Amino acid sequence: MGLRSKDLLGLKQLTAEEIMEILDTAKMMKMVLTSGNKKTSHLQGKSVVTLFYENSTRTRLSFELASKYMGSASANISTSGSSVNKGESLLDTARTIDMMATDIIIMRHSQSGAPHYLAPRVKASIVNAGDGMNEHPTQALLDMFTLYEKYGHIDGLKVAICGDLYHSRVVRSNVIGLTKLGATVSVAGPRTMVPVGLDQMGCTVCRSVSEAVQDADAVMGLRVQLERQQKSLFPSVAEYSRFYSISEDVLKLAKPGAYLLHPGPCNHGVELPTCVYDCPQSVINEQVTNGVAVRMAVLYLLMARRNQNEQN
Amino acid sequence: MNRIEIRNAKHYQTGEVVSLYIENGVLKDQLSGEADKVIDATGLTVMPGLVDMHCHLREPGFEYREDIKTGTASAAKGGFTSVCCMPNTKPVCDNAAVVEGILRKAELVGSCNVFPIGAASKGLEGKEIAEMGLMKEAGIVAVSDDGKPIATSNLLKKVLEYASDFDIPVLNHCEDLSIAEGAMNEGAISTSLGLRGIPAIAEEIMISRDVQTAEYLDMPIHICHVSTARGIDIIRQAKKRGVKVTCETCPHYFSLTEEACVNYDTNYKMNPPLRTEKDRMAVIEGLKDGTIDCIVTDHAPHHIDEKDIEFSLANNGIIGFETALAVGYTYLVKPGYLTLPELVEKMTVNPSKILKLGRGTLDQGMPADVTLADLNTSFVYTKEEILSKATNSPYIGETLDGRVKLTIVGGRITYDELC
Numbered sequence: 181m182g183l184r185s186k187d188l189l190g191l192k193q194l195t196a197e198e199i200m201e202i203l204d205t206a207k208m209m210k211m212v213l214t215s216g217n218k219k220t221s222h223l224q225g226k227s228v229v230t231l232f233y234e235n236s237t238r239t240r241l242s243f244e245l246a247s248k249y250m251g252s253a254s255a256n257i258s259t260s261g262s263s264v265n266k267g268e269s270l271l272d273t274a275r276t277i278d279m280m281a282t283d284i285i286i287m288r289h290s291q292s293g294a295p296h297y298l299a300p301r302v303k304a305s306i307v308n309a310g311d312g313m314n315e316h317p318t319q320a321l322l323d324m325f326t327l328y329e330k331y332g333h334i335d336g337l338k339v340a341i342c343g344d345l346y347h348s349r350v351v352r353s354n355v356i357g358l359t360k361l362g363a364t365v366s367v368a369g370p371r372t373m374v375p376v377g378l379d380q381m382g383c384t385v386c387r388s389v390s391e392a393v394q395d396a397d398a399v400m401g402l403r404v405q406l407e408r409q410q411k412s413l414f415p416s417v418a419e420y421s422r423f424y425s426i427s428e429d430v431l432k433l434a435k436p437g438a439y440l441l442h443p444g445p446c447n448h449g450v451e452l453p454t455c456v457y458d459c460p461q462s463v464i465n466e467q468v469t470n471g472v473a474v475r476m477a478v479l480y481l482l483m484a485r486r487n488q489n490e491q492n
Numbered sequence: 493m494n495r496i497e498i499r500n501a502k503h504y505q506t507g508e509v510v511s512l513y514i515e516n517g518v519l520k521d522q523l524s525g526e527a528d529k530v531i532d533a534t535g536l537t538v539m540p541g542l543v544d545m546h547c548h549l550r551e552p553g554f555e556y557r558e559d560i561k562t563g564t565a566s567a568a569k570g571g572f573t574s575v576c577c578m579p580n581t582k583p584v585c586d587n588a589a590v591v592e593g594i595l596r597k598a599e600l601v602g603s604c605n606v607f608p609i610g611a612a613s614k615g616l617e618g619k620e621i622a623e624m625g626l627m628k629e630a631g632i633v634a635v636s637d638d639g640k641p642i643a644t645s646n647l648l649k650k651v652l653e654y655a656s657d658f659d660i661p662v663l664n665h666c667e668d669l670s671i672a673e674g675a676m677n678e679g680a681i682s683t684s685l686g687l688r689g690i691p692a693i694a695e696e697i698m699i700s701r702d703v704q705t706a707e708y709l710d711m712p713i714h715i716c717h718v719s720t721a722r723g724i725d726i727i728r729q730a731k732k733r734g735v736k737v738t739c740e741t742c743p744h745y746f747s748l749t750e751e752a753c754v755n756y757d758t759n760y761k762m763n764p765p766l767r768t769e770k771d772r773m774a775v776i777e778g779l780k781d782g783t784i785d786c787i788v789t790d791h792a793p794h795h796i797d798e799k800d801i802e803f804s805l806a807n808n809g810i811i812g813f814e815t816a817l818a819v820g821y822t823y824l825v826k827p828g829y830l831t832l833p834e835l836v837e838k839m840t841v842n843p844s845k846i847l848k849l850g851r852g853t854l855d856q857g858m859p860a861d862v863t864l865a866d867l868n869t870s871f872v873y874t875k876e877e878i879l880s881k882a883t884n885s886p887y888i889g890e891t892l893d894g895r896v897k898l899t900i901v902g903g904r905i906t907y908d909e910l911c
Contacts, residue, residue, distance in 0.1 A: 192684075269797075269801065270801065270802060271800070271801070289802070291802035291803065291804050291805060292685055292686035292687050292756070292803065292804065293685065293686075293687070293756030293802060293803045293804075294802045296755065296756050297756055297801070297802055297803070311686070312686050312687075312804070313686035313687070313688075314685055314686025314687075315686065349686060352683075352684070352686060375682075375683040375689075376678055376679055376680065376682070376683055376689065376691075377679050377680025377681075377683045377684075378680075378683055380680035380683075380684070381680070381683070381684055
């Protein structure tokens with residue numbers, strides 16, 4: 181088994197078996213993570229660099245902690261404080277990191293396809309930590325891992341995803357991953373934020389948040405990416421929260437005990453009210469822990485593949 | 493004295509084996525003396541030298557991408573004997589001095605006839621009409637703000653009216669910029685790739701505007717690089733009503749679709765973007781039924797640093813001189829959509845007629861612009877053989893039919909693969 185590619189570019193590139201292997205590995209990693217001694221030696225003697233062209237709290241910190249828990253040398257580069265600010269190109273920056281014997285480059289970039297562009301041009305493994313509006317594979321993996329832990333399976337689940345579908349790389353990765361594992365996905369958001377042909381990725385595009393949430397096993401809110409709004413896609417935050425937020429009443433339409441997820445950071449009172457964020461069904465904080473476990477699993481499997489290739 | 497005889501060539505229209513005689517740069521029915529050069533064209537097809545009414549030679553100002561010398565050498569390799577270069581240079585070709593500069597340079601180092609196209613608006617800014625009368629005196633054959641649309645309906649009306657005083661054709665790049673903010677065609681594939689889309693209606697809305705304006709004024713307009721089914725249909729219906737509208741498409745719009753973008757390869761990024769299979773078939777239908785008059789290259793050389801980057805940040809456009817005839821032959825003639833004479837007409841006679849160039853013919857007494865091509869053997873287009881300064885071609889590595897073997901411009905051999 182193991183992963184077929186040197187890189188993790190997106191869930192588009194993974195098979196259902198590969199996704200399941202990551203989720204099963206994450207289970208073990210979570211045991212490590214929640215035990216008294218978090219230190220392992222899986223990445224000992226290896227190096228991991230995070231290269232983030234966009235802001236991040238969860239993704240970046242969880243990757244960094246994951247690699248440190250597993251014993252690697254790890255370092256960060258962000259756009260401010262590096263030569264990126266002097267106008268160095270993405271390729272030159274990545275080659276520079278590559279030439280310092282880096283094994284894994286974890287990158288986030290505002291341009292869709294940036295990791296796909298770099299992957300064949302460097303020796304290191306590229307992990308996509310979010311590229312533009314395309315994919316955020318480790319987020320979807322941790323979302324799926326959270327459901328996998330709760331239900332013991334993904335197959336047959338109904339998942340509703342609501343919010344800014346247009347700008348969201350989270351929705352794209354989740355639709356791809358969840359449907360590969362046999363779940364059904366319903367999505368809803370303002371029509372101005374539903375990209376053309378989204379249904380062709382395998383989900384059902386609903387007319388309203390209520391319709392999408394109906395009988396769902398899990399409901400996921402998406403952050404309204406206020407920083408990505410180039411022009412008004414909805415009239416006001418007040419109107420958005422009145423018609424498109426996951427309110428207590430909306431959540432009641434889901435199956436009893438359905439779980440509420442959100443990738444964070446959350447705009448409280450916009451995509452969901454604080455009382456929903458903190459409700460018993462919410463697994464938003466658990467998702468954060470699972471994010472570390474899933475990223476440990478990803479780093480572990482990619483490094484295993486690299487080691488195997490070196491031996492061959 | 494310069495006498496050339498071309499023997500045993502297959503005529504592109506009749507299929508007959510013919511001889512051509514060139515004396516002092518002009519086609520003749522016989523030579524006045526012994527030929528200085530005899531070309532044995534056995535197995536080759538002879539056609540009028542190709543005419544490209546839409547390309548970018550990048551000089552002045554962007555010589556790091558291409559210049560008149562390399563651009564016209566690349567054109568000659570593709571069988572072109574006349575090319576019309578768009579005005580988005582630096583400085584913009586919006587005055588007689590720049591026009592004269594381009595023409596002088598072309599005369600000194602060019603491998604084909606260069607016919608500049610002037611800017612429709614000063615600085616391509618879409619505000620004031622450029623000095624098109626003076627530019628015509630200097631040698632332009634059309635005006636266009638290509639790369640950008642003629643910005644407003646008001647300006648378009650003025651440009652059409654003013655250009656009509658000087659009998660200057662107006663060519664428009666049709667794109668409603670307010671709705672076109674993407675990197676590829678808008679649809680399920682752009683959504684899946686997380687790329688912003690340029691919807692087909694961005695092109696269609698402006699084609700409608702242009703056609704309506706031309707009809708209202710009863711003046712001619714030429715629509716650049718059409719790529720969508722509905723856009724073509726708008727032109728088809730307008731032609732039926734008698735509107736003086738003509739249009740062009742490019743080889744990539746009948747040979748490639750948006751699917752090619754799935755790996756974020758920027759050699760498939762151009763504007764208009766590659767569309768759907770339905771649009772591709774509509775382009776072919778438009779070529780068949782005569783709605784689309786011309787095939788142009790939109791040859792758009794870019795430096796590797798402008799292409800070998802993130803998809804959304806990369807420049808639009810591909811080079812096209814060297815592959816145009818082969819792509820046309822491979823994708824239109826071989827499958828039976830067009831006959832060879834129909835293909836050649838769209839790459840010679842029709843553009844020459846629209847711009848009144850007086851080229852695109854093998855008639856006696858005309859300038860000897862002649863292309864010889866081997867239509868019988870396949871070849872693989874390689875990066876190494878490219879004569880353009882740029883290599884941004886999606887056809888590298890592709891097997892094509894219809895290779896140009898020899899190009900003659902006004903009796904001068906500008907490309908020769910025979911020796």
